[in-house]
Amino acid sequence: MTVTLAYQELVAQGYLNAKDRSAYVVAEVESDQLARSADASAKPAGTVDWSTFLAQPLRDRRAIRKRTDWRKFRYPFLYGQLDTRLFDRRAWRECLHQATGHRDFDDMAGDFVSADDPLLVTYIRTRTLPRRGISATSDEILVTVGAQNALWLVVELLSRGPTPLRAVCENPGYPDTIHALRWCGADVTTVEVDDNGLPPQDIPPGTRAVFVTPSHQSPTGVTMRTTRRKDLLQKAAREDFVIVEDDYDAEMSFLAAPGPALKSYDRAGRVLYVGSFSKVMFPGLRLGYLVGPAEIIAEARELASMILRHPPGHLQRAAAYFLSLGHYDRQIRNMRSTYAARQAALRAALAGTSLSIVETNVSGGSCLWVRGPDGLDSDRLARALIEDSVLIEPGGPFFHGSDGPTEWFRLGYSSIEQDRIAPGVALIEERIQAMMTRGIGH
Structure with a gap:
């Protein structure tokens, strides 16, 4: 069987010809075809110089x-990265099996276009967000391909506004946020974090968006106190800027009970909240969510539909079962x-x-x-x-x-x-x- 399969593959690739009920023979290949194959690594005249089409290569950025x-x-x-021994793979297999069953498969096999799995959205709305002190309706939630995708959608929307975006990020801070902002043409200023996170008083005038990790600052791990969170919101109201909250590592609060998210204090719709399931379940899952005012989520949904439509439906449904069943x-x-x-x-x-x-x-x-x-x-x-x-x-x-x-x-x-x-x-x-x-x- 192995030999037969090998010969079949050589025939499929054009190296051999099969003579019915007789033999396999070496295929006749034109000499110019052999020459082209031998010179495939050489660049022929007129090859595109892609450096004239692209900006500074992204691979040159200083990244993790x-x-x-x-x-x-x-x-x-x-x-x-996850120690997979901590993950209940049996439970996940059962959830995958359930998500691909006859009842669910008909729903999940189609193209949602720009919609999300209603079961997953319901769990986020009724279980996940209330634990962080956040109240939201279904039209204020967008399921994303991890937190990184949610941040990118926000950066794209804010940087394409009617006026140039002046943004503030933490220093030290998450490098991909700064790279995304600059790639999209934003004017980025960094503010030094202290033992209490980002100091609101250091945010320069004219800022339109502030990107923070208040619950567990990336990478220092410091937690922004409630008084400073309220000061940040008050400054945002006075100077008319928005806040993007990345709730980085908030689930892993074992030294003290997790405090409410910055978004929970927001009454004016100034905070866009980014969360993720990937780090707790497993990084390769790539499921996150964005929470904000309905009009912003509607725009983010349209933008996402132009890029990747939606995260895979069967993964959304399997994750919904994994969450709702208590796993x-x-x-x-x-x-x-x-x-x-x-x-x-x-x-x-x-x-x-x-x-x-x-x-x-x-x-x-x-x-x-x-x-x-x-x-x-x-x-x-x-x-x-x-x-x-x-x-x-x-x-x-x-x-x-x-x-x-x-x-x-x-x-x-x-x-x-x-x-x-x-x-x-x-x-x-x-x-x-x-x-x-x-x-x-x-």
């Missing part, structure tokens, strides 16, 4: 680069207890090393923001640690500009086993000391 082979490393201190709540409880133990292990391992932790993380999360000795280059450190089977995330991409501090980096604990945390930290400290001793830390 994630390895696809991270699982082969023994000590992956990465944010946003998601059990997942959160399991992850919170596991992450609490891992964070405690990471803090214990870092004690007595040359690394310091941002101690204003009052909620929990799935990573720690740490600082090395003066002069340390975390990019160089990350490259060196690959030899030790250790992965860390250098802090450079989170800072605005190319001259930001180099000593910072992020240590995630969502993807590393608890018993490997201490040995991994020991290898990091050993590399740091060796680099600083030889004077190559910077």
Whole structure:
């Protein structure tokens, strides 16, 4: 059978010809076809110079680069990757089976055009948002392909307005938000975060949109106090700007009960709220949502329909079942207890090393923001640690500009086993000391 299939494939690709009930023979190929095949890698005259059509290549941006082979490393201190042993795959299979059953398949197999799965929207409206103190109607919710897609839709809509967009982002902050804003032509200013997040008083006059991560600031993990959230909303009303709230890592609140979202204090419809299911269920799911005034959601829905229509229907329905049947709540409880133990292990391992932790993380999360000795280059450190089977995330991409501090980096604990945390930290400290001793830390 294997030999037969191999010959059939060679015939399909034109290398062999089959003579009925006789033999396979080598196909006759014209000499010019062979020449074209041999020279396929060479650029013929008149080849398009794409640099004349494109702006600065996006691949040159300073971004968070994630390895696809991270699982082969023994000590992956990465944010946003899942230890799959924490996920109930049996429950997910049952939800997928239910979503592809005869009753649901007829609904999910069609093109929704710009609509979302009503079951998933209902769960978000009645269960997910009330937990964050948010009240919304169905026409104020849009299901997106993860939080990144929701942020992109908002950036596109705001930057295409009647006047040029002047936006404010956090520094350090999520780099892809700044890249998206600048790509769309916005004038971006960054504001330094402190132990309480973004200070409203530092927002410059003329700002039209502020992008924040108040519940668990990215990447420092600090939580914006209620008084500052209210100050931010009051300033937005006085100076007429809108706020885009990325509720980053809010579900992983195990050090203290999660406080209400910034959106919950909004009475004037100035806050656009971005949430995601991907980090709790599994990153590859790519399901998030955008919440805002109905007229904005309607515009975002039309924009999304021009790009990708809607997230896959069967995944929306399977996620709706996973949520409504209580599997998601059990997942959160399991992850919170596991992450609490891992964070405690990471803090214990870092004690007595040359690394310091941002101690204003009052909620929990799935990573720690740490600082090395003066002069340390975390990019160089990350490259060196690959030899030790250790992965860390250098802090450079989170800072605005190319001259930001180099000593910072992020240590995630969502993807590393608890018993490997201490040995991994020991290898990091050993590399740091060796680099600083030889004077190559910077």
